[in-house]
Amino acid sequence: MSTLEKTTDEILQLAAAHFKVPRENLRADDDFFKTLGINSLQALDLLTRIEQHFHIELPDYELQGVSDFRTLAERIQSRL
Amino acid sequence: MKNFTGKALSWRIAGGTVELMLDRAPCNEIGSATLAELEQFVDALAAAGEDARALIISSARSEGFCAGADLRELFERSQAMAQRERLAGVRDFLERIHRVMNAIDSAPLTTIAAVHGVIFGGGFELALTCDMIIADKMARFAFPELRLGLIPGFGGIPRLKRDIGNAVVRDLLLTGRSINAAKAQSAGLVSQVAAEGDALRVARATAAQINKFDSKTTAAAKRFIKSVPHDELKREIEIFCDLFLQPAVEAGLRKFVESTDALPYLP
Numbered sequence: 501m502s503t504l505e506k507t508t509d510e511i512l513q514l515a516a517a518h519f520k521v522p523r524e525n526l527r528a529d530d531d532f533f534k535t536l537g538i539n540s541l542q543a544l545d546l547l548t549r550i551e552q553h554f555h556i557e558l559p560d561y562e563l564q565g566v567s568d569f570r571t572l573a574e575r576i577q578s579r580l
Numbered sequence: 581m582k583n584f585t586g587k588a589l590s591w592r593i594a595g596g597t598v599e600l601m602l603d604r605a606p607c608n609e610i611g612s613a614t615l616a617e618l619e620q621f622v623d624a625l626a627a628a629g630e631d632a633r634a635l636i637i638s639s640a641r642s643e644g645f646c647a648g649a650d651l652r653e654l655f656e657r658s659q660a661m662a663q664r665e666r667l668a669g670v671r672d673f674l675e676r677i678h679r680v681m682n683a684i685d686s687a688p689l690t691t692i693a694a695v696h697g698v699i700f701g702g703g704f705e706l707a708l709t710c711d712m713i714i715a716d717k718m719a720r721f722a723f724p725e726l727r728l729g730l731i732p733g734f735g736g737i738p739r740l741k742r743d744i745g746n747a748v749v750r751d752l753l754l755t756g757r758s759i760n761a762a763k764a765q766s767a768g769l770v771s772q773v774a775a776e777g778d779a780l781r782v783a784r785a786t787a788a789q790i791n792k793f794d795s796k797t798t799a800a801a802k803r804f805i806k807s808v809p810h811d812e813l814k815r816e817i818e819i820f821c822d823l824f825l826q827p828a829v830e831a832g833l834r835k836f837v838e839s840t841d842a843l844p845y846l847p
Contacts, residue, residue: 541607541643541698548718548760559757 507554507580508573514553515546515569528570556580581628584621588614591621596633597787598625598689603640610702610734611650615677622683633795634787635684635691637710638780644697645719646706649734655833663825670824674733674817677702681735685709685808688799690790694783695719700758705734708743711802712771714786715761716779721769722758728836729828733820738812744768 508528516523519536526535538546544560550572551558556579566572583592588604600621602608610618625632639645658666684691684706693707696716704721707713723740725732731753740749748767752759764770774782790798823829 544698544720544758545718548720551760552717552762557759557763559755561755561757 504570504573504577507576508570510553511550511569511573511576514549518546518549526569528573529568531567532569532572533567550576554580581624581631584617584624586613586617586620588617589621591624593628593632595788596631596791597784598628598632598635600635600637601640602638602646605641607641607643607647607698608639608645608703609647609650609652610677610706611653612673614650615673615680618680619676622680622687625687625689626683630795632689633798634790635687635689635710636694636780636783636787637684637691637706638694638783639696642697644703645693645695645699646703647698648701648703648724651728651833651836655837658830658833667821667825671817671821674820677734678813678817681705681709682808682810682813685735685739685806688802689795690787690798690802692783692786694779696777696779701725701732701736702734705732705736705739708736708739708769711806712786713764713769714772714774714779714783715764715770716776717761717773718776719761719764719770719779720758721752721761721764722756723752724756724758726753726756728832729826730823730832731816731820733816735813735816737816738809741812742807742809 512526513523515521515532515536516526519538521536532538533543547558547560547563554576556576558575558579562575566575581593581598584590589600589602591598591600604614608614625635657669661669691710693710693713695707695713696719699707699719699721701724704723723732723736731737737753740752744767761770761773765773772782
């Protein structure tokens with residue numbers, strides 16, 4: 501598994517656990533707002549959990565226009 | 581000091597600790613109703629004297645401590661007014677909220693903001709008036725005002741400059757990004773980080789410790805270590821009012837109010 505795939509998988513596991521969605525229902529190219537059914541405040545919550553999990557800072561302006569897990573993983577990779 | 585329950589907040593006093601609880605849907609946006617009750621609160625606090633030795637400010641809303649000024653009310657009221665009237669209304673609101681913030685900032689008792697979730701704009705400014713911020717590990721802090729064509733107007737910049745270093749002040753203000761509790765603690769903004777859902781419990785334990793000390797000594801120590809930056813606060817009101825009539829502000833407010841964006845809280 502490549503590093504990007506591993507990061508994507510970790511995000512999917514994190515999101516599934518926190519938002520109580522079966523992991524097998526989540527795909528890397530899914531729109532996380534739609535798939536998880538989350539609003540902007542819950543997106544901030546996810547961002548905080550991602551920062552804590554990966555021990556990074558991810559400025560929220562870098563997430564503008566990002567709505568799928570794979571692109572989110574790429575943004576995280578650039579901060580690792 | 582009598583206990584109080586209003587439309588936007590409540591307070592109660594027990595064992596020397598005053599607990600002020602914000603509770604206005606959706607996330608304690610500060611508009612005219614909250615301001616009027618905050619004014620009642622600071623009057624009651626001043627009259628309480630030595631009965632009140634510690635103050636905890638927290639939120640009953642699950643979304644967070646406070647999402648800032650009530651931009652919908654600001655926009656709607658502005659639309660109904662002529663330009664000169666609009667500016668006078670904003671100035672009056674700012675001067676009133678500054679009196680409240682300055683009263684909390686300089687109160688002789690020890691003040692704690694117990695925060696969680698969203699602490700944005702005016703909510704961040706309210707937290708900054710307190711002597712200590714105790715943050716839930718999921719808390720996020722931001723000053724998103726520049727995207728509205730404004731600067732923070734409730735005393736945020738002078739207090740931020742007073743409390744922390746330039747790198748973070750400029751990053752927060754000039755990018756409008758949010759930072760988490762761990763970053764805020766490393767920057768010197770947050771005194772203690774609590775587990776999820778535990779900020780108020782930690783604040784109560786801290787207040788119990790504070791209540792052990794002589795209140796006159798505590799007040800003297802506070803006066804020595806914390807001054808209110810009055811000149812800069814007055815200047816902030818002037819800059820805010822200068823900016824307020826710029827077309828970008830009305831456009832920014834309209835965009836926020838009418839937004840169906842998935843991320844309206846993000847810069």
